Amino acid sequence: MVLASESCGCMSTAQQSSQCITNFIRNPHILAMEEDYLYHLGLGTKTHDLPAMFGDVKFVIVGGTPKRMESLAKYFMHEMKAKLPIGTQLSDITGAAERYSMYKVGPIICVNHGMGNPSISILLHELIKLMYHAKCKNPVFIRLGTCGGLGVPGGTVVISDGVLNDKLNAEHEFKILGNIVARPTKLDVNLAQELKSLANLSDDYQTVVGKTYCADDFYEGQGRLDGAFCDYKEADKMKWLNMLRQKGVVNIEMESSMFAALTNQAGVRAAIICAAILNRLDGDQVCSINELFG
Ligand SMILES: O=P(O)(O)O[C@@H]1C[C@H](O)[C@@H](CO)O1
Ligand SMILES: O=c1cc[nH]c(=O)[nH]1
Numbered sequence: 001m002v003l004a005s006e007s008c009g010c011m012s013t014a015q016q017s018s019q020c021i022t023n024f025i026r027n028p029h030i031l032a033m034e035e036d037y038l039y040h041l042g043l044g045t046k047t048h049d050l051p052a053m054f055g056d057v058k059f060v061i062v063g064g065t066p067k068r069m070e071s072l073a074k075y076f077m078h079e080m081k082a083k084l085p086i087g088t089q090l091s092d093i094t095g096a097a098e099r100y101s102m103y104k105v106g107p108i109i110c111v112n113h114g115m116g117n118p119s120i121s122i123l124l125h126e127l128i129k130l131m132y133h134a135k136c137k138n139p140v141f142i143r144l145g146t147c148g149g150l151g152v153p154g155g156t157v158v159i160s161d162g163v164l165n166d167k168l169n170a171e172h173e174f175k176i177l178g179n180i181v182a183r184p185t186k187l188d189v190n191l192a193q194e195l196k197s198l199a200n201l202s203d204d205y206q207t208v209v210g211k212t213y214c215a216d217d218f219y220e221g222q223g224r225l226d227g228a229f230c231d232y233k234e235a236d237k238m239k240w241l242n243m244l245r246q247k248g249v250v251n252i253e254m255e256s257s258m259f260a261a262l263t264n265q266a267g268v269r270a271a272i273i274c275a276a277i278l279n280r281l282d283g284d285q286v287c288s289i290n291e292l293f294g
């Protein structure tokens with residue numbers, strides 16, 4: 001068993017000694033199992049040599065759609081061409097599992113998480129176990145997504161330094177065995193600032209750091225007026241959005257609370273970077289992302 005002293009950078013020493021059974025995972029049952037099959041990734045400890053396949057992973061990048069993650073992997077292939085073995089081909093590692101699409105380019109994994117906290121939860125449980133089984137050292141997890149901006153124009157890049165839930169608490173409420181278990185939605189603020197420092201003044205978009213509100217729905221849950229149902233008025237919506245703004249919220253999306261809570265629990269450094277596809281203070285409808293990003 002390996003103590004997670006180096007991988008628990010975002011936890012206090014007391015938290016580390018009480019919570020870290022081993023690197024990344026805190027589950028005695030897994031330690032006792034003969035085989036662990038990561039069903040939604042189509043990978044298993046008996047069927048695959050996980051340390052050989054993934055032991056070098058340093059960055060795990062997750063985002064909503066399979067196409068976006070494939071494009072990102074292609075971009076990394078292009079950028080890292082000189083460092084990759086000749087003839088390296090890109091392929092979806094999850095194969096027949098068909099739930100998520102995962103690509104690996106050198107030490108980087110790109111995988112899509114679908115929409116919403118439940119979908120990203122399944123993926124993160126299996127990715128965190130994958131890091132454990134593969135004996136990865138200090139991987140950094142990044143969610144690269146889209147969001148609605150709050151007081152920032154479409155095209156703005158938002159780096160989260162905290163995540164609020166629907167009760168405006170910096171925690172995610174897990175429902176476990178009929179109980180509500182609140183776990184902190186803590187991100188690595190140093191990593192957020194490090195990422196912000198990479199933004200250039202010459203960029204034709206702005207990059208901001210701020211709080212993210214995590215909703216469980218795209219429409220009523222985000223105060224939109226354009227869902228199939230809506231029992232509130234525009235003034236109610238604006239009052240709520242302005243209240244969020246007062247709390248320091250810069251953007252709204254749907255996976256950040258689960259992502260922040262699970263990565264914090266695993267003791268991995270994690271960050272969330274989202275491109276705002278509209279300013280929610282100006283409207284609700286998302287017409288065409290292509291128009292925005294060209
Ligand atoms: O990373 P993506 O662009 O999938 O994240 C946001 C939040 C929801 O999953 C989705 C809603 O359109 O976009
Ligand atoms: O407004 C938006 C845009 C993208 N994703 C969201 O969850 N909300």
